[in-house]
Amino acid sequence: MSMFCFQCQETAGNKGCTIRGVCGKTEDVAKLQDLLIYTLKGISIIVRKSRINVSSISDVNHEVVNSLFMTITNANFDPDAIQTQIQKMIGIRDDLRDRTGIDDLDDAAMFSIETHEDMLEKAGSVGVLATDDEDVRSLREMITYGLKGIAAYAEHAFHIGKEDSSIYSFIYEALSSTLDNNLSADDLVALTLRTGENGVKVMALLDEAHTSRFGNPEITTVELGVRNHPAILISGHDLTDLEQLLKQTEGAGVDVYTHGEMLPAHYYPAFRKYDHFVGNYGNAWWKQVGEFETFHGPILFTTNCIVPPKSEEVRARIFTTGAAGYPGCTHIVPKENGEKDFSAIIKMAKTLPAPEQIETGTIVGGFAHNQVVTLADTIVDAVKSGKIKKFFVMAGCDGRMRSREYYTEFAEQLPSNTVILTAGCAKYRYIKNRLGSIGDIPRVLDAGQCNDSYSLAVIALKLKEIFGLSDINQLPIVYNIAWYEQKAVIVLLALLFLGVKNIHLGPTLPGFLSPGVTKVLVEKFGLSGIGTVEDDIGMFLGSKES
Numbered sequence: 001m002s003m004f005c006f007q008c009q010e011t012a013g014n015k016g017c018t019i020r021g022v023c024g025k026t027e028d029v030a031k032l033q034d035l036l037i038y039t040l041k042g043i044s045i046i047v048r049k050s051r052i053n054v055s056s057i058s059d060v061n062h063e064v065v066n067s068l069f070m071t072i073t074n075a076n077f078d079p080d081a082i083q084t085q086i087q088k089m090i091g092i093r094d095d096l097r098d099r100t101g102i103d104d105l106d107d108a109a110m111f112s113i114e115t116h117e118d119m120l121e122k123a124g125s126v127g128v129l130a131t132d133d134e135d136v137r138s139l140r141e142m143i144t145y146g147l148k149g150i151a152a153y154a155e156h157a158f159h160i161g162k163e164d165s166s167i168y169s170f171i172y173e174a175l176s177s178t179l180d181n182n183l184s185a186d187d188l189v190a191l192t193l194r195t196g197e198n199g200v201k202v203m204a205l206l207d208e209a210h211t212s213r214f215g216n217p218e219i220t221t222v223e224l225g226v227r228n229h230p231a232i233l234i235s236g237h238d239l240t241d242l243e244q245l246l247k248q249t250e251g252a253g254v255d256v257y258t259h260g261e262m263l264p265a266h267y268y269p270a271f272r273k274y275d276h277f278v279g280n281y282g283n284a285w286w287k288q289v290g291e292f293e294t295f296h297g298p299i300l301f302t303t304n305c306i307v308p309p310k311s312e313e314v315r316a317r318i319f320t321t322g323a324a325g326y327p328g329c330t331h332i333v334p335k336e337n338g339e340k341d342f343s344a345i346i347k348m349a350k351t352l353p354a355p356e357q358i359e360t361g362t363i364v365g366g367f368a369h370n371q372v373v374t375l376a377d378t379i380v381d382a383v384k385s386g387k388i389k390k391f392f393v394m395a396g397c398d399g400r401m402r403s404r405e406y407y408t409e410f411a412e413q414l415p416s417n418t419v420i421l422t423a424g425c426a427k428y429r430y431i432k433n434r435l436g437s438i439g440d441i442p443r444v445l446d447a448g449q450c451n452d453s454y455s456l457a458v459i460a461l462k463l464k465e466i467f468g469l470s471d472i473n474q475l476p477i478v479y480n481i482a483w484y485e486q487k488a489v490i491v492l493l494a495l496l497f498l499g500v501k502n503i504h505l506g507p508t509l510p511g512f513l514s515p516g517v518t519k520v521l522v523e524k525f526g527l528s529g530i531g532t533v534e535d536d537i538g539m540f541l542g543s544k545e546s
């Protein structure tokens, strides 16, 4: 087998990509990512054994977090960038080892590599399949994927100057634990829940970072049509990149539009003030192939999800930054002070035609926790009077699979006395479908990006308090979540840690769950997949057996 990866929902046959990723990841990139993760495990072993104070190694923390982020699905397809990162991390590892004077360590902390071929050979023995027991493998990988999600959010928070060293400590502990053969499956289940706990922590940290810097999201109407000016499209999740791009394009005669997960940026007061921040272009990540063609202008990827461009013309217009990367695309590196120079993108935009209009209309969003709490009285009255019968949390990701039409049909067939709470790119399956409102409350409340699923948990906890309930599961809230990549894994683990039961996960259960681990998740947490739209709606509304 040339490679093995089963970290995302689109993994081949829901078992594993073994020749080339369904995402477009090559065998070399898959192997290099495995080796990068293995190197991080070596660093973690040294940090743990030497009991080093993680606050004293902030550069190491940032590089570890960035390395994890680079291995998230659809973030970085550039073998050179990953190879350079491996070399950097081996250097950091050896430095740490020398500094702490610890030797007699596992291979991950000791191995050395000279050439690209060495790297690929080594990678062949340290990937997912290096663990024989399928339950242990499943738990180790679930923890690792959760850590990737934590790392993504920790990096965004760090860009805004917010850090929590206990999160870094946990990353080291958990990474080193995935090589610890003394841990039982029960130990790993406990560690999985602690991964969820740290997921809550990092999402809270990022929420605080975003709201303290950009203000609390507010109800906002986002334009879907275009203007007749040259323009830049920005995708991904990093709001500090958007902030810098908006400042640098001010007065330049170039408009800025969001794509995919950048849409919720429009909800923040700090960005709404820019006249040239026009609206959202297109849909979720997987529709970018056609949408980038008609956009005409340059595209900036701040994070995933990148789809390999089909033409040279589009590839030449794609720029990446941060953990994102694609071979042949210009990568923008920050200066020492963290500032990024986007002048090359702005210059290119001025030479290209304005975007072609692909739709008109608007999206209404901005229902993060602060905004929803101000509407709490109206919502509680609507629940008490029976105008709202149930809330459906439909957060998560969108993806290419036909089976995801389920989510559009599900949203459309829900009765008019139900409200959808959403976050992440899953919303594109129904947010434009005019599902109406209940009084002043829209039937689709978008809290923001996938990390803003935290907002949905805060809202649930607030409702629990208002209704005087002892258990979050007594609320009239159903969780029907769509997943795709590893940030969704940490959102799921965070919800499990918060005690949410009976989550439905689709369109398929993760391929990385072994039958044994699935059994535990079903028995302990009531986790299940999805069925047909009719059966599921009937079950959720209590007219059918669950």
Ligand code: FSO
Binding pocket: 260, 261, 285, 304, 305, 396, 397, 398, 424, 425, 426, 449, 450, 451, 484, 485, 486, 487, 488
């Ligand atoms: Fe979507 Fe991609 Fe936000 Fe993910 S754009 S799929 S879970 O990166 O992060 O929801």
Ligand code: SF4
Binding pocket: 005, 006, 007, 008, 009, 010, 011, 012, 016, 017, 020, 021, 022, 023, 024, 025, 030, 073, 074
């Ligand atoms: Fe396959 Fe997903 Fe891994 Fe890509 S990220 S190689 S699609 S499992």
